[in-house]
Amino acid sequence: MQNALRKFKAEIFQALSHPTRIAIVEMLREGEVSAGTLYENLGLEQANASQHLAVLRAKQVVVNRKEGNQVYYSLRSLLLVDVLDTMRQYFEIQLAENLGLLDEIRQEAAISGEEGS
Amino acid sequence: MQNALRKFKAEIFQALSHPTRIAIVEMLREGEVSAGTLYENLGLEQANASQHLAVLRAKQVVVNRKEGNQVYYSLRSLLLVDVLDTMRQYFEIQLAENLGLLDEIRQEAAISGEEGS
DNA sequence: TAAGTATATTCGAAATTTCGAATATACTGT
DNA sequence: ACAGTATATTCGAAATTTCGAATATACTTA
Structure with a gap:
């Protein structure tokens, strides 16, 4: 089962x-x-x-x-949105603990920033 | 980003x-x-x-x-448990709409039932 | 019916995942 | 140091996923 x-x-x-x-x-x-x-x-x-x-x-x-x-x-099903929302919280917490990923995100932000948002 | x-x-x-x-x-x-x-x-x-x-x-x-x-x-993170719980609701709804899967589950239940639970 | 538009499917090739078998590593007690 | 126990890693082979290119399907409009 x-x-x-x-x-x-x-x-x-x-x-x-x-x-x-x-x-x-x-x-x-x-x-x-x-x-x-x-x-x-x-x-x-x-x-x-x-x-x-x-x-x-x-x-x-x-x-x-x-x-x-x-x-x-x-x-x-809209329940999937709830799953995604809970996941979002999870990711935020993980992100704070995951400096490598944060760096990666900062780099992406910097690059797209240069291009002028 | x-x-x-x-x-x-x-x-x-x-x-x-x-x-x-x-x-x-x-x-x-x-x-x-x-x-x-x-x-x-x-x-x-x-x-x-x-x-x-x-x-x-x-x-x-x-x-x-x-x-x-x-x-x-x-x-x-215990947040994953929340994700799983929300998923469980999602699955219950999907299950009700998915007769094929229900049949599969019933078969499994029947088989393990025969073996004497 | 023919041409145009929106979306889906098929076809390999490359990448990734999964598995059991074998082996490696790291502790523990003697 | 040695044998035993618990867990991890490595090594192919088989299965699955992913992609772009090409093609197919379905609908619309002339």
Whole structure:
């Protein structure tokens, strides 16, 4: 009984285990977004975005709705937003303890800062 | 800035993306457990358990403490328990909508039931 | 029906993950 | 120092994931 449940849990986590898919899920927090808007805003290749959306679909993290020429995606359950929020707290704490990552983030900030925000 | 953060998040999710590692984290919910107790209770090969613990260590999900001959593991942050709890709710809802998985779980339950619980 | 637009799928190749088997390391007691 | 115990690491091989390139599908509009 626990086994299938743990496998199911592992699969959801696996669906969230790629930076691009995290970005997609975060973008869907506010609501429905079309596939095109998604890959444009995230600067992804169309095919690549579609592949990642396929993973999220397969694991039932997102749901899609067709309207004319476009496909609109949204999170299947808002509970995922709660998970993400709790994770955010977790990350903040970890970040404070993880100087290496902080440095990395500062560098990125410095670079994008130079380019003029 | 968002990139390193998302990479970090993805890595935590990746650490949780295997049934065995979910089982380990769940076992650590109550507190510190030795490596030996872990793999005995979960019915794992010693080397395999150690490999999974290495993944959890690398991603800083767990922390370990050496005492004599043994190594005791614990969750680095209790916030992870909250994440798991929210996930549990999520799974319960998904489960209700996912008859295939429910069937799978029922079969497992039936099999272990036959063996006499 | 033909051309255009939006999205998905297929196809390798490269990278990563997972596993068991074997081996290594680090303690403990004699 | 030696044997025993607990845990970690290394080594391939098999499985899975990821990517860009190419192609397919589906809808729309002329």
